[in-house]
Amino acid sequence: MQVFPVSKKLFIKTYGCQMNVYDTQRMSDTLKPLGYETTADQDEADLIILNTCHIREKAAEKVYSELGRLKALKAPREDGSPGAMIGVAGCVAQAEGEEIIKRQPMVDLVFGPQTYHRLPELIRELEQDRLAKEGAPKNKKAKKLRLVDTDFPVEQKFDELVPETHPEGPAAFLTVQEGCDKFCSFCVVPYTRGAEFSRPVGQLIDEAKRLIDKGVCEITLLGQNVNAYRGETAFGKTMGLGELINEMADLPGLERLRFTTSHPNDMTDDLYEAFRDQPKLMPYFHLPVQSGSDKILAAMNRKHTRQSYLEIIHRLREMRPDLAISGDFIVGFPGETDQDFADTLNIVTQVSYAAAYSFKYSPRPGTPAVNIDDQVPEDVKSTRLAMLQELLNAQQEAFNASTVGRRMSVLMERQGRKEGQLVGRSPYMQSVHVEGPARLVGQIVDIDVTEGK
Ligand code: SAH
Ligand code: SF4
Ligand code: F3S
Numbered sequence: 001m002q003v004f005p006v007s008k009k010l011f012i013k014t015y016g017c018q019m020n021v022y023d024t025q026r027m028s029d030t031l032k033p034l035g036y037e038t039t040a041d042q043d044e045a046d047l048i049i050l051n052t053c054h055i056r057e058k059a060a061e062k063v064y065s066e067l068g069r070l071k072a073l074k075a076p077r078e079d080g081s082p083g084a085m086i087g088v089a090g091c092v093a094q095a096e097g098e099e100i101i102k103r104q105p106m107v108d109l110v111f112g113p114q115t116y117h118r119l120p121e122l123i124r125e126l127e128q129d130r131l132a133k134e135g136a137p138k139n140k141k142a143k144k145l146r147l148v149d150t151d152f153p154v155e156q157k158f159d160e161l162v163p164e165t166h167p168e169g170p171a172a173f174l175t176v177q178e179g180c181d182k183f184c185s186f187c188v189v190p191y192t193r194g195a196e197f198s199r200p201v202g203q204l205i206d207e208a209k210r211l212i213d214k215g216v217c218e219i220t221l222l223g224q225n226v227n228a229y230r231g232e233t234a235f236g237k238t239m240g241l242g243e244l245i246n247e248m249a250d251l252p253g254l255e256r257l258r259f260t261t262s263h264p265n266d267m268t269d270d271l272y273e274a275f276r277d278q279p280k281l282m283p284y285f286h287l288p289v290q291s292g293s294d295k296i297l298a299a300m301n302r303k304h305t306r307q308s309y310l311e312i313i314h315r316l317r318e319m320r321p322d323l324a325i326s327g328d329f330i331v332g333f334p335g336e337t338d339q340d341f342a343d344t345l346n347i348v349t350q351v352s353y354a355a356a357y358s359f360k361y362s363p364r365p366g367t368p369a370v371n372i373d374d375q376v377p378e379d380v381k382s383t384r385l386a387m388l389q390e391l392l393n394a395q396q397e398a399f400n401a402s403t404v405g406r407r408m409s410v411l412m413e414r415q416g417r418k419e420g421q422l423v424g425r426s427p428y429m430q431s432v433h434v435e436g437p438a439r440l441v442g443q444i445v446d447i448d449v450t451e452g453k
Helices: 018-034 057-074 090-096 099-103 116-135 189-193 201-213 241-249 269-277 294-299 306-319 338-351 378-402
Strands: 008-014 036-038 047-052 085-089 109-111 147-149 171-175 218-222 256-260 284-286 324-331 355-360 407-415 421-425 431-435 444-448
Touching (some): 018 036, 018 116, 018 171, 018 218, 047 090, 057 085, 085 116, 090 099, 109 116, 171 201, 241 256, 241 269, 269 306, 294 338, 306 338, 324 338, 324 378, 338 378, 407 431, 431 444
Parallel strands (some): 008 036, 085 109, 171 218, 218 256, 284 324
Antiparallel strands (some): 407 421, 407 444, 421 431
């Protein structure tokens, strides 16, 4: 009978948003007590997990091509050890469940984002199943165990995950809110991540303290709608995101705070005030608008208008004059005319973004927008995306150029590729390259910016 090695290797490949990055770290923390050490080399892994994203068609399809490539690693190894076990986690797992195993029977395990705390139990079952098979007579084919766990909304996840052993580096993510109740008509997130849920304040403060003890000085608070955060305090009250930011800022050793992603309809006074009063909150705000046309915003079920978005930006800039804004945009939503698209270009000009993400609309199964008749042809989407990106890139370059000659505090995050080079982040999320000694990694240093692009 084959005995599994005490030390086993784990490889997790992460797709999609920062919440998946956070989840990947938590999964590897959870598997450590079972003997799994992370490796950067997938060829030597005993367990490979793809932590997937379902947001656009391309993202979801990547998973299947990656699974095709992984097939070779399933074969028993030369040293007699069995090949890798393969799991699919994340939003594709939640959306497609068993379908994944039907399309790729070599997958051993499919589990959704709310079930990561159950991972050790699922992996143990798989390991035992393999051992049983090793012992079975050769002519008797043991039934292969396939595990699918996408049970929805058990929100015990955060209560039951083991304490984190990460981070890597001085900047860390911390998920404070999950899920989405907004149901924008193009978006899969409400179906893959479930209803909005806020973690209690005490639990978050404890997690932040542990991160700080390990050398973290910058924390980015994460949520699909992070500004919808309404967390319970120990006194049975609820706290908004601005108040949570102030609580965290009081923790000794924590120097910088950020948060992402926000929704225009969840802006609260405490958040505006945090931008005005809390120096540890960085002057950078990601607020997606998606489109500049009220007709398209209504069809997207965004429930805000072009004007209400512009008013938010105006008020924020009054509170924090040096605030940099970033955004998300979708071009080619069904029914988008040349005029609607011109309205998008126009809102971009009005706001002036320091950075942005822009995408062609991708029809997602199960979302209402796929049923709208008036789909925009692919070539029109491509032309519009190129035009929008040209404008956004010019704005980003102009923003970067405007910081040349300024002195900025930069958190040194890691050594650069070149000898003697360090890479850090400015308050505005710009990546900053400087010459300097390695001992500065983890420190916040004042830098005179000499060049920007
Ligand atoms: N909760 C965040 C966004 C999460 S998804 C928010 O409301 O802004 C990140 C971005 O992906 C979205 O802002 C949107 O621009 C883009 N996106 C989502 N669904 C998409 C789709 N079907 N096609 C193209 N882009 C999409
Ligand atoms: Fe998707 Fe809209 Fe929810 Fe953002 S707010 S996650 S775009 S449904
Ligand atoms: Fe993708 Fe899921 Fe994040 S669909 S963007 S990984 S919430």
